[in-house]
Amino acid sequence: MSTTPPDTALRYQHGFGNEYASEAVPGALPQGRNSPQRAPFDLYPELISGTAFTAPRHTNRRTWLYRRQPSVVAGRYQPYAQPLWATGADREMAVAPEPLRWHPIPFDAATATADFVDGMHTLAANGDAEAQAGVAAHMYLAGRSMERRAFVNADGEMLLVPQQGRLVITTEMGVLDVKPGEIALLPRGVAFKVALPDGVSRGYVCENYGAQFRLPELGPIGSNGLANPRDFQAPVAAYEEAEGAYEVVKKFGGRFWRAPMKQSPFNVVAWHGNLAPVKYDTVNFMTIGSISFDHPDPSIFTVLTSPSDTPGTANCDFVIFPPRWLVMEDTFRPPWYHRNLMSEFMGLVYGEYDAKPGGFKPGGASLHNPMVPHGPDEEAFDKASHASLAPQKLDHTLAFMFESRLRFVPTPFAMQSPALDEDYADCWAGLEDQFKR
Numbered sequence: 001m002s003t004t005p006p007d008t009a010l011r012y013q014h015g016f017g018n019e020y021a022s023e024a025v026p027g028a029l030p031q032g033r034n035s036p037q038r039a040p041f042d043l044y045p046e047l048i049s050g051t052a053f054t055a056p057r058h059t060n061r062r063t064w065l066y067r068r069q070p071s072v073v074a075g076r077y078q079p080y081a082q083p084l085w086a087t088g089a090d091r092e093m094a095v096a097p098e099p100l101r102w103h104p105i106p107f108d109a110a111t112a113t114a115d116f117v118d119g120m121h122t123l124a125a126n127g128d129a130e131a132q133a134g135v136a137a138h139m140y141l142a143g144r145s146m147e148r149r150a151f152v153n154a155d156g157e158m159l160l161v162p163q164q165g166r167l168v169i170t171t172e173m174g175v176l177d178v179k180p181g182e183i184a185l186l187p188r189g190v191a192f193k194v195a196l197p198d199g200v201s202r203g204y205v206c207e208n209y210g211a212q213f214r215l216p217e218l219g220p221i222g223s224n225g226l227a228n229p230r231d232f233q234a235p236v237a238a239y240e241e242a243e244g245a246y247e248v249v250k251k252f253g254g255r256f257w258r259a260p261m262k263q264s265p266f267n268v269v270a271w272h273g274n275l276a277p278v279k280y281d282t283v284n285f286m287t288i289g290s291i292s293f294d295h296p297d298p299s300i301f302t303v304l305t306s307p308s309d310t311p312g313t314a315n316c317d318f319v320i321f322p323p324r325w326l327v328m329e330d331t332f333r334p335p336w337y338h339r340n341l342m343s344e345f346m347g348l349v350y351g352e353y354d355a356k357p358g359g360f361k362p363g364g365a366s367l368h369n370p371m372v373p374h375g376p377d378e379e380a381f382d383k384a385s386h387a388s389l390a391p392q393k394l395d396h397t398l399a400f401m402f403e404s405r406l407r408f409v410p411t412p413f414a415m416q417s418p419a420l421d422e423d424y425a426d427c428w429a430g431l432e433d434q435f436k437r
Contacts, residue, residue, distance in 0.1 A: 013233065013234045016232040020276055024269050028040050035047075046071060063272065063273025084411075085251075085256070093409050102414065105139060105202070117151050122411045133406070134209050136156075137402050142194070142200070145196050150249070151248070156188055162183075162349075163349050163363050171277045172191050173268065173276050174238045185279075187212075210306050227304070239268055239269050246264055283322070298321075305317045319401040322397070325393050330389070340371070341370055343403065343407055346367075349362060350396070351395075353397065357383075
């Protein structure tokens with residue numbers, strides 16, 4: 001990619017939901033107004049609104065872009081096929097009320113030629129993008145960078161969790177370099193493309209049809225803790241100079257469309273606003289935990305939340321389980337057995353998950369829908385029940401969860417995949433009745 005100036009690609013602005021401002025060419029940002037009669041350098045002002053005009057000020061998100069050509073300069077859209085990327089719940093799909101787990105989906109010959117868009121595979125989804133409620137849980141397996149190709153998702157924002165391989169994400173606002181252990185949040189409607197500098201790559205994606213992800217309230221925790229706003233990074237303005245045609249693929253109403261462009265959509269010379277792609281390194285998460293007894297609810301690991309119309313019941317919570325100390329006394333330290341109103345889609349980026357030390361592998365996934373019992377497997381229960389309760393560091397591990405108020409419906413691809421663990425329930429089969437009087 002050619003940007004101007006070249007030294008700005010990997011610099012960042014800091015904060016979450018900030019009023020950012022950036023220009024790749026000094027003087028490109030208008031001063032004192034958003035849409036002057038003639039913008040500096042004869043650029044085109046263009047507003048992208050991520051919320052309704054009348055959304056409350058504290059939730060309102062919009063950004064002004066100053067670009068060499070407006071985004072309306074594109075050819076006619078034609079249908080595009082991406083059969084493995086589903087939108088919303090398939091309510092005709094019968095889903096048994098039992099736990100599900102997938103081994104890592106292996107790379108194959110098709111992976112090597114697929115880019116980020118064509119390599120997307122939906123495992124489960126809920127809600128309805130038209131109703132602006134619910135999420136989808138995807139995995140991407142890709143081996144080819146997007147070169148003269150861009151993607152726009154009009155159905156939802158996208159939370160990317162790389163598991164293998166770094167992503168260099170070029171957006172209209174600039175460039176994000178995202179490695180495993182980091183996440184990226186891309187707003188609905190913003191054009192982007194993904195390069196794969198490490199070759200074949202795999203990772204997880206939460207496509208959020210509902211309210212935008214935001215930082216959770218801290219309540220009694222106070223003013224500091226969990227994910228701090230200053231640790232989120234937004235790109236600085238950078239634009240492509242290379243001439244040549246582009247293809248833009250757009251997801252719109254659950255369908256895919258393609259159109260030719262005579263120029264790069266990454267032509268924004270300056271921008272300002274509070275709607276921006278960001279990345280976040282999970283090593284900066286300030287973990288909260290018990291220092292006396294019992295295992296707190298996993299909500300203490302929430303990085304971002306997409307609220308619903310029911311207070312405290314999220315459309316989606318993004319929760320991580322990072323390295324941390326366990327020091328609780330007289331306590332069964334792994335997560336307890338439970339049934340939950342919320343649905344839990346879980347993935348493992350690297351390391352070992354303490355409740356499933358043997359069967360849950362990096363790149364794998366599990367799904368526990370509402371009121372489906374789950375918890376530590378036999379090995380984890382036995383080990384934790386007899387462990388010496390000295391302070392213990394859980395290290396070199398990163399698991400996460402997309403937790404939603406709505407039931408996830410697996411896709412036919414997920415249920416027919418060889419990666420589906422048909423014997424998942426066997427991990428609890430050895431839990432005997434140990435009642436003694």
